[in-house]
Amino acid sequence: MKKTILVTGGTGFIGSHTTVELQNAGYNVVIIDNLSNSKADVVDGIEKITGIRPAFEQVDCCDLEALEGVFNKYPEITGIIHFAASKAVGESVQKPLKYYENNLLSLINLLKLMPKHDVKGIIFSSSCTVYGQPDPENLPVTEQAPIKKAESPYGNTKQINEEIIQDFVHSGANISAIILRYFNPIGSHPSGIIGEMPNGVPANLIPYLTQTAIGIRPCLKVFGDDYDTPDGSCIRDYIYVLDLAKAHVAAMARIVEGKNTDPVEIYNVGTGNGVSVLELIHTFEKCTGVKLNYEIAPRREGDIEKVWGNVDKANKVLGWKAVHTLEEALSSAWNWQQKLRERGVM
Ligand code: WQD
Numbered sequence: 001m002k003k004t005i006l007v008t009g010g011t012g013f014i015g016s017h018t019t020v021e022l023q024n025a026g027y028n029v030v031i032i033d034n035l036s037n038s039k040a041d042v043v044d045g046i047e048k049i050t051g052i053r054p055a056f057e058q059v060d061c062c063d064l065e066a067l068e069g070v071f072n073k074y075p076e077i078t079g080i081i082h083f084a085a086s087k088a089v090g091e092s093v094q095k096p097l098k099y100y101e102n103n104l105l106s107l108i109n110l111l112k113l114m115p116k117h118d119v120k121g122i123i124f125s126s127s128c129t130v131y132g133q134p135d136p137e138n139l140p141v142t143e144q145a146p147i148k149k150a151e152s153p154y155g156n157t158k159q160i161n162e163e164i165i166q167d168f169v170h171s172g173a174n175i176s177a178i179i180l181r182y183f184n185p186i187g188s189h190p191s192g193i194i195g196e197m198p199n200g201v202p203a204n205l206i207p208y209l210t211q212t213a214i215g216i217r218p219c220l221k222v223f224g225d226d227y228d229t230p231d232g233s234c235i236r237d238y239i240y241v242l243d244l245a246k247a248h249v250a251a252m253a254r255i256v257e258g259k260n261t262d263p264v265e266i267y268n269v270g271t272g273n274g275v276s277v278l279e280l281i282h283t284f285e286k287c288t289g290v291k292l293n294y295e296i297a298p299r300r301e302g303d304i305e306k307v308w309g310n311v312d313k314a315n316k317v318l319g320w321k322a323v324h325t326l327e328e329a330l331s332s333a334w335n336w337q338q339k340l341r342e343r344g345v346m
Contacts, residue, residue: 003078004027004028004030004077006077006119007030007081008080008081010083011042011056013197014182014241014245016042017244020049020050020194021246022249023050023054027252028054030070031043033058034060034061057070057073062105067110071113078119080121081125082107082124084106085102086103086154088154089302091154092152092155093153103157103158107164111164111173120176120255121176121256124161125180126182127155128237128309129304130147131145132147133148140237141268141307142310143181178255178260180269181266181309183236183237183270184236184239185244187336188333188335190242190332193339196241209284210334212293214341218293221295223298229305233279234277234304236275236277237272238271238275240322240324240329243271251318267311267313267318269314274306281294284330284334287331
């Protein structure tokens with residue numbers, strides 16, 4: 001009997017790729033999304049890739065009544081992967097209440113409903129931003145690294161949500177939780193049917209880079225080359241979204257098969273490799289043959305200088321490891337950007 005997983009934010013970038021991998025692994029998927037930052041036709045794209053159309057409900061997780069209606073309609077839901085959240089670091093500084101209300105209330109509503117509807121476990125989409133700037137001796141950063149004061153309301157909502165989960169489970173709630181701390185998700189499905197679709201001017205590096213490469217943006221600004229790194233530009237752990245999606249399947253299996261040894265488990269999900277902005281640009285040029293127009297600009301406020309993950313725990317306990325190269329991830333991002341142009345989308 002196929003198990004059914006609720007994917008909140010499932011028409012979004014990581015949610016849609018994770019839905020594909022869940023279906024490939026034999027799960028039924030119910031997607032809920034309020035479409036505030038994605039489009040319903042992503043469901044068509046998922047069906048095109050896997051041949052299976054996931055159920056889709058346009059619901060806001062902050063609407064408790066509507067959310068409960070989903071659990072009543074799909075009583076077979078046994079697990080949740082919670083992606084739905086506002087995620088723009090810069091916007092969160094301008095609109096903190098929107099971020100606290102949306103990101104905290106959506107999780108609280110899900111946790112409230114899980115015991116009532118016999119939902120065994122939840123996987124929470126967290127972030128390496130909870131580490132802030134790790135001390136040099138703590139790089140690559142492990143799950144035991146100290147949590148630092150968040151640099152933005154967005155990052156703070158991730159930290160608070162992790163605490164909400166811990167407190168709820170430790171209050172005796174009969175549920176399990178796995179917290180996945182992502183590093184920098186990049187790339188798009190190799191089919192070119194689904195991918196990262198930022199609204200307006202992208203804040204993140206990869207969509208801005210591919211939009212520059214295709215001519216939508218005149219020039220990519222590299223935010224600083226005077227950091228304490230080999231080439232002066234910031235270092236991150238860029239993980240292909242396909243590898244990230246598969247980490248969620250591994251985590252969900254651990255929950256539905258009852259293999260989790262602690263009621264709350266935390267895993268870093270990255271490649272374990274640190275790559276600088278300039279290295280990434282040169283890799284993109286090499287693997288696509290496209291010359292990129294970029295210039296060095298002043299540092300961006302709030303940027304972490306260097307962070308990359310120690311992913312031994314996910315490798316050993318989840319049995320998961322990122323297998324794709326940076327070249328594959330960047331080539332997939334470029335393929336997606338070209339497909340969007342072919343379809344006249346941008
Ligand atoms: C990466 C690097 C920039 C744009 C992201 C997400 C955040 C969280 C953590 C999941 C930085 C540089 C960028 C540009 C540039 N993820 N850059 N020019 O800041 O690491 O945060 O990962 O929760 O939600 O935003 O990612 O892609 O914005 O920046 O030089 O036009 O690229 O300075 O060093 P970041 P990013």
